[in-house]
Amino acid sequence: MKLSKLYILPLLTLFVLGCTDLVENPVGRLIPDGFIKSEKDVQTAIYGAYGKIASDNYWGREMAAAIMLRSDMVDIGNRSTVAARIQINDFNANSTNAMIGTFWPMAYQSIDAVNTAIDGAEALEPTDGIKALIGEAKFVRAFTYFNLVRLFGDIPYIDEPVRDPEAVATISRTSESTVYQNIIGDLNYAKENLPMGHPLDDIRSRPSRGTAYTMLADVYLTIGNWQEAYNHAKWVIDNAGSLNYSLEADYQDLFDSGKQDGMPEHIFAIEYKRGSAWPYDYDSHAAFTGMSGSDEVAGFDVAVPSLAVYSTWDSRDYRKKVALADSAHYNGLLVPYTKFQGTQRPHIAKYWRRMGVPRDLVTDTENNYAIYRFAEVLLTAAEALNEVSGPTAEAQGYVNQVRARARNWAGKATDFPADVNTGISKDDFRTLVLEERRLELSFEFKRWWDIKRRKMGDDVFKGPNSLEPHPNFNDNQYLLPIMQRDIDLNQNLTQNPGY
Template sequence: MKTFISKYILAIFFVAFFSSCEDFLNEVPQTARSAENFYKTGADFNNAIIGAYANFKHPGLYGNGGTNASMLWLTEVVSDNSTHGATKAVSNLSQFELDEFNISLSNTVTTSAWTGHYIGIGRVNTILDKLPAAAFDEALKARYEGEARFLRAYNYFNLVRLFGDVQLIDKGIDNPYGANDITRTDASVIYDLIINDLTIAENNLPATIPAVEAGRTSKWAAKALLGKVYLTRNQLDLAAQKLNEVITSGQFNLSTPYAATFSPATSYTNNKDVILAVQYKTGLVGQGSALWSDLTPWGVQNTLFGTTGSGGGFMQPTADMENAYEPGDLRKEASMQTAYKAANGSTVNVRHVVKYKQEGPQAGDADTDFPLLRYADVLLMYAEALNNQGQTSAAEPFLNQVRARAGLPEKTGLSQADFSLAVEQERRVELAFEGHRWFDLLRTGRYVEVMKNKGYPVQEFHYLYPIPQRETDLNSQLTQNPGY
């Protein structure tokens, strides 16, 4: 998707602007591009789909990979994995609210997450509205529908887990006030939409994605996400079925070494672990990743870490995270380090994430992609689904595949309860700093227990985030989550 993005970067601006414009004139000049004459050809819809993928880089989702990536704040910094390593200031109070579990209704991170996901939903809703009337190749139309439905499902899956009941909007809105009287819909209905969208997507999407289209979703990505949705809903048999379809497809494996999985030097075709990732490319305005520059220690010159600028102290690993790795676990050194060498050669003891390290880029302009779905995640979810159905011995090989790549011995003969904890532990170290920990603890109902036992001031209402004040001000029909 490196060249894919650069070739079509202008599509982002076309779709974002024209999808939201109201038709003030009955006649549109033939030389103008608008929502009325844009959605006609296959090329038009291809550009629109690319604009929808680009929304992964909205600050409310994964930003450009740095400290403005709401999804990492809301899933990693609020967990026992990491903390904010910066100095507290007026400019970062919202980030410290999350770090201190004292989240205000005006928190900019939660507000950005709400807004960013609905922008993504709005883009694909317009595509889905316009697609039936378009006259071009039916197979291509089916693929674009599958991609749009996958993206809508992904956005809604994040929203419903973050906020619970949310507004269900499944049609394009061209009125700037069109959503201001839409109430929250029960989460179960949102999940019905997600499952329906992913079911259509898995049937419409291609089985393989060529390297020139890296970053676009395949049917296996749809099946993996659908398996995660079913697991979250505790529909264990359906979860196991979908996850097993990915496993038995033969499309993915753990032959890529752990550190290489995240390296920009590893080609798309050789990386058999990553199923879907947000794509980044240096040298293009807004298309590089800031994640590596922001992960380096707060205020330290990044020349010590192979890039420019100064460090953001983002997602600083906790001591508990450091101690979570077993002796000999190859993933620890590939994921985090506990010290760095200063310019004078002295050792400075500061934990920092190195999973997305890249030598040479300018600050905020790295090539390192950010994984959204990985095969290792699928294996561990499948093990969880089997174990929760009482099939612990059948689940062991899938847990142990992940451990084998990490250089760790097999775990066998565990009770069902102990195996559940083993999967939780394995997911923590395997998927560290990828935005899974908070969701995992919520799914298993262990968030409050785990965090309180480690001294964090977490309460039951922290299972959801507050509906942003901006939204309730605009729409008096929106109720607030308890506790806020």
């Protein structure tokens, strides 16, 4: 995250431990009393949380990659990669999985940083600036817990700084429903107190009021409150002009690192700056998804779509051309994917094709990762409105806006994908919107959430049209295991079913 790099480095020794670490090694974790004395101190603590989110150990690779591998859009390419990745992909991860063991504590480190910010800010004079910073901190806390609750279900919920590390050794899991209530409460505060515009020259890595409304729409969509999901998405759409939100004209530009800063389609993004110190503010997705040995990218060949993802995607769809690379240069020669050095399948191209760095620096790129973009808001409104009122002209219109942009093939008008047929049924429109999300948001860490919230696992992993068959999938695997090391340290923590 570009902004955070300016402020985070002095704080890394303050915010370095997670739940397990708080029990095992509390020395050096506790925030000094009186640390926060001004707005700047509050902001600095919040930037500490952003640094954790942008870390290679969290969004820069480990958690985001787990979400990607869990979906039906991505399989393991190089099967000699570390076992933890294969376990996540193949639905046989256990409670000692090293990938989970990396991002689980990093999430709680981020939470502790914003809890410290909120606690300190609430002791200061409640100016508009302080309220906005509390809103920002609560947004970050909600964002982090939203990821955790979807991954693990019931989780330890901590909403104040940890001053007594021993207390962590007795904390219990909070119910999923209560965690969602707390997330909604944080976001309601954020939407009332954050500014309409993004701060600091429209930086999209910090939230605005529109960001809070967008995430609330996503939360309500996840828990099946269709009316509130629609209401919040509709507010963002109706206020798009004031919020400076719109669709980019060319889908490819969304993944061009030289055009991403302040991009109107980005509602909230994780930003990266080349030259950062690993693991903080460090991005590895280009390498993780790129093919090995090509002239364009020195990739790890790990997260690679199945051939079915490629072959079933209509070649008239410009988004397929942007999202996937079915050829690459080797020693100056353009070769098809059947002659790639590593996995001989088309590879994800979104994160390395226009990353803004030389081939040998793909583990430290300039890419920004859009957590939310305006196209998703349109599809959220369409899906939620269909559940409330059926496939109305309004709901269809939101999908048609997304499809209209897809018909712009690098400036050339095409006729694919066509607008939605007006006589479509409610059930068919539901299926259509979920499919539109799969393609429009392909490889953007969204598909697993859709599979989970709609309970599509049996269909997408065991059905006759499965893109990535996993016959061993069962409903227990909608959740990941709680780390065994945490359970060993805390007798009040229980394991998820099936692990």
